[in-house]
Structures are given as structure tokens and as C-alpha cells.
Amino acid sequence: MHSRWLQIRNQFYFIPALYSVISIILAIICFSTDRYLINHTDLFSRIPSYLITDINLAQTLLSTISSSLLTMTTISFSTIMVVLTTYLSEFSPRTMQNFMSDVHTQRILGVFIGGFLFSLVLLLILREERANTVFISPTVAVGFASVCVGFFVFFVHHVGRWIQVSNLIHQITDNTIAAINRYYEDITPNDQDEPWKDWESEELILRTPHLIVNEKNGYLQVIDLDGLVKQAEADNIIIKVEAGLGNYIEKGAVLLQTYGNLPKEHIDVYRKHLQIGEERATVQDIDFGLTKLVEITLRALSSGINDPNTAVSGVRALARVLTVLAKKNLQRSYYNDKSDNLRVILKQRQFNDYLYRCFYQIRQYGGEDLSVLTALLESLQVIAANNGSETKEAIWTFSEYIRSGVKRSELLDLDKQYLNEKWQLLAIHTGKKDQFIPL
Incomplete structure (x- = not known):
């Protein structure tokens, strides 16, 4: 479109x-x-x-x-x-x-x-x-x-x-998952075994790019990837998108780098394939949907509202999104034309980045609330149970990060027992049962 x-x-x-x-x-x-x-x-x-x-x-x-x-x-x-x-x-x-x-x-x-x-x-x-x-x-x-x-x-x-906040969380979660399924491909066994598809990227560091700058201030809302690939194939050039989805781009900042003989009359054509708006949108920017869920959760944890049940719902909604996101090929940055020639290079985030950005503030502000802390551990269990070994490794590493922020001296015996049960289950789901150490 x-x-x-x-x-x-x-x-x-x-x-x-x-x-x-x-x-x-x-x-x-x-x-x-x-x-x-x-x-x-x-x-x-x-x-x-x-x-x-x-x-x-x-x-x-x-x-x-x-x-x-x-x-x-x-x-x-x-x-x-x-x-x-x-x-x-x-x-x-x-x-x-x-x-x-x-x-x-x-x-x-x-x-x-x-x-x-x-x-x-x-x-x-x-x-x-x-x-x-x-x-x-x-x-x-x-x-x-x-x-x-x-x-x-x-x-x-x-x-x-x-x-109702429960319905709002549900709507944001469904919209974000729909955007993920629409714009990201599932992981396949050959995702890491096709270096010939992006061999041209190694040569780009030796070439001087032509810079296409942004003409107005705003957020990058949508990237028309198919349109960029087709136009780059027609002009026989390679395009590198310098901005990420959801990033705020100042007027005059570099928007695209092109490698090859770019016709000057086509510069505006390439700009039109990137939609710049006054506010972020969840059309392709899944990070924006995650940000909304995080903010609802943090607002529920504030002293003025103090609604841990809503915070728990927000954490579980984030787990739903991350479970789907972990199944997608987030590492794909290179897009080829029909002849397998490299045409577009995008900036992508890794699953570890999304995991940290979703939960680090919640860990900081809700780490002393036992219900929120256990919801975090249960959410990590759900993500790990439905994904592969790399995701399980990332989940276990992040759980150690959460564990390091727990104030053990302030926990009562029953609290420690409850948390140890959750952590042990997480260790089993991630295949790290032999590394589990009680609080």
C-alpha cells in the first residue's frame, strides 16, 4: 500500500x-x-x-x-x-x-x-x-x-x-501481535546459512554512498519495503535505511544511503516510500505497542494509583507479545530482489533488546512487589516454554539480571519459598535446572 x-x-x-x-x-x-x-x-x-x-x-x-x-x-x-x-x-x-x-x-x-x-x-x-x-x-x-x-x-x-484498562491492554496486545505477524517472517532452519544473499554488504564499506536527507521533522511510521526493493532494482542500486521504525528524525538528518548511480529525479520517489508523521504509529512500529503496555504497567505501579493487579495484567500481555516475537526472524536486515541481488538494508533490533526494554523498568519499580515479581517469572516461563534454545538462554540470562536486584534480606521465609518455586520452574523450562540456586 x-x-x-x-x-x-x-x-x-x-x-x-x-x-x-x-x-x-x-x-x-x-x-x-x-x-x-x-x-x-x-x-x-x-x-x-x-x-x-x-x-x-x-x-x-x-x-x-x-x-x-x-x-x-x-x-x-x-x-x-x-x-x-x-x-x-x-x-x-x-x-x-x-x-x-x-x-x-x-x-x-x-x-x-x-x-x-x-x-x-x-x-x-x-x-x-x-x-x-x-x-x-x-x-x-x-x-x-x-x-x-x-x-x-x-x-x-x-x-x-x-x-476498562483490561480491554485496553487486550486491544494493544492484539494489535501489536497482528503487526508482528504481518511484517515479520517466522524463523526457518536456513536463516543463518545463506551468506551469499548479502555478500554485497561487505563491499559497501569501500564505496562512497549518496545521502538522501529528511525534509521534515517527525517519526518514521512506515517503511514501504516492497516499493523500495522494486525501485532499487529498477535503478540498479543498493539502499541502506539509516533510521529505525519509531525513531524521531530531524529535518536534514540522513534518511537513506544509496550505493550506485542514483538518478536525481528519483530522490523524492525514495522519500515517498518512507512515511514520516507527527506521532508514532503501531502499523509497523511494534516497539510502540510494547511501550504502551510498559507505560500502563508502570503507571499502575505508581504510588498515586497503586494497582498491582493491572501491573500483573500488563506483564502477562508483554509476555504474549514477546512469545510471538521470539518466533520471528528479527535478525533479517538484508532484502533481495527476484534475482537475489541485495537491494535494501534495514536496521533491526534483536530479541534480547526487546526483552530488556520491556521488563527492565518493571523490574526496577515493581521488584519489591511480590505479585509483580512472580508475574515476571511466570511470564519468562511462558516465553521460554514456547520457543527454542537461543530464546531459553536469553530468558535465563535475563532472569539472573532480575535475581540480582532482589533484596533477599527483606524477604520473609514464605516469600522466599514462593519465589524459589517460581525460579525453579523457570530453570526447568530453560533447561538450567542444574544451575538453579535457591534465594
Whole structure:
């Protein structure tokens, strides 16, 4: 998908604007249908009388519906502001994006705004052209209003669900896992055995690259990898992306390095394959989804909120994401064309980096809470049990890092016994049973 289209599609106003245009077109179609039926009395006579209104009743219905739908839209916007305030104060400022980008929220507002415009446009264009003029458009507007009422009931239920932190954590987790499955390949036995696919990278250090700089400040949201590979193949060059997904890039900073004879007129073409925005997005930036889960967990551990159960839910959600992430080929940085010629080089993080970034702050601020500490150990067990030997080794090394921060002298006997049981299970899952030493 082209990065420009993707940027427009992700805007909050896209679906409401689309529904508004459709509603205006529908109003014009209804008006044209009225005119057609009036001029064809044989068809008009077949319509049930209860679906037909005169000009006075039509204007009354349309004005009532339009004012009511405008009120419902106003209430919906006010409710959205309440949700956003809650997210800002209790969860994380970055979680507001999830509710605003939720397709159900956008569709509900689109239906309300569309219903208002539909009634307003009909009210504007309906005219009494002759005596006893009758209309069926207001009946369609009544049906539209009934649909809007149903959406309003759903919106109340929708907001009630989204205001719950458990549902928010679930949504962020599912979206992040979906992004991982969409943009990362599973590990295969040959991932480490194909050095011929990136042999050109060894020669790049001897060549002088052409630099393509960034033209505006912002976050790198999306990399159109297929587009870059195809364009690089057409120009017979190699591209190295200097920025990582989610990184903030200043204007004038190096965005791409190209090796080969790059046509000057294609510089802007390459820039268009990288989407730069004012805020981070979880479309490809899985680190952003993990950051949201970490912030919700840390906010729950703060003295002002003090909600360890939410922190435990956040830790378990991070474990779900890391379990999927460990199965992916994160080490792949080189992308080839159909002829196996190297075309694009990306910066990638390793699984150890994600593991540390997810849990180091939680270990620091929640290490004295036994429930959070045991949730960490249980989460590491889940990740280790569902992955290979390299992941198990990384998990055990990280558990030793957690262990070094435990204040043994402050633990009571029952606490030590409980933690030792968890650590022993982790040692079994990672194949390190002989290295387990009780606290």
C-alpha cells in the first residue's frame, strides 16, 4: 500500500468524511427518486400510503431528525473527551491513539454526522413544486435516524468497554501481535546459512554512498519495503535505511544511503516510500505497542494509583507479545530482489533488546512487589516454554539480571519459598535446572 494512502487512511477524519460524502449522495438519490416517482404516477400508486408524507410533515420530520442527530453527535464527542482524559491521567498519553484510531469509534461518529447531513441536505432541497406534492425521502430519513439510535446505544456500550484498562491492554496486545505477524517472517532452519544473499554488504564499506536527507521533522511510521526493493532494482542500486521504525528524525538528518548511480529525479520517489508523521504509529512500529503496555504497567505501579493487579495484567500481555516475537526472524536486515541481488538494508533490533526494554523498568519499580515479581517469572516461563534454545538462554540470562536486584534480606521465609518455586520452574523450562540456586 502506498505510504501516502496509508497516511490518509489512518487519519481520524477519514471514515467520518467518507460516510458524510456517501450520505450527501444518498440524499440526492432520494430526492431524484421522489421526482421520478411523482412524474410516473403508475409507479407512485404502488407505494404504501404510510411511507408517503406531504411537504409540511416532511419539513417537520427532517428538522427534528437533523437537530436530534446533531445533539447525539455533540454528546458523542463529549464522551470521547472523557475517555481521552481518563487515558491521559490514568494509563498513558500514547494510549489515546488507540481509542481515536479504533474503527468502531470512527464509524459511529461517521453514522451520526452522515445522518445529520442527510437530513439537512434533504431539508434544503425539498420544495413544494405543486399542490399535493408527496415525498418518500423523509421516510428514509426516519429509517436512518433509527439506525443512528441503535449506533448510539452501541456507542455507550463501546465506551464502557474501552474505559476498562483490561480491554485496553487486550486491544494493544492484539494489535501489536497482528503487526508482528504481518511484517515479520517466522524463523526457518536456513536463516543463518545463506551468506551469499548479502555478500554485497561487505563491499559497501569501500564505496562512497549518496545521502538522501529528511525534509521534515517527525517519526518514521512506515517503511514501504516492497516499493523500495522494486525501485532499487529498477535503478540498479543498493539502499541502506539509516533510521529505525519509531525513531524521531530531524529535518536534514540522513534518511537513506544509496550505493550506485542514483538518478536525481528519483530522490523524492525514495522519500515517498518512507512515511514520516507527527506521532508514532503501531502499523509497523511494534516497539510502540510494547511501550504502551510498559507505560500502563508502570503507571499502575505508581504510588498515586497503586494497582498491582493491572501491573500483573500488563506483564502477562508483554509476555504474549514477546512469545510471538521470539518466533520471528528479527535478525533479517538484508532484502533481495527476484534475482537475489541485495537491494535494501534495514536496521533491526534483536530479541534480547526487546526483552530488556520491556521488563527492565518493571523490574526496577515493581521488584519489591511480590505479585509483580512472580508475574515476571511466570511470564519468562511462558516465553521460554514456547520457543527454542537461543530464546531459553536469553530468558535465563535475563532472569539472573532480575535475581540480582532482589533484596533477599527483606524477604520473609514464605516469600522466599514462593519465589524459589517460581525460579525453579523457570530453570526447568530453560533447561538450567542444574544451575538453579535457591534465594
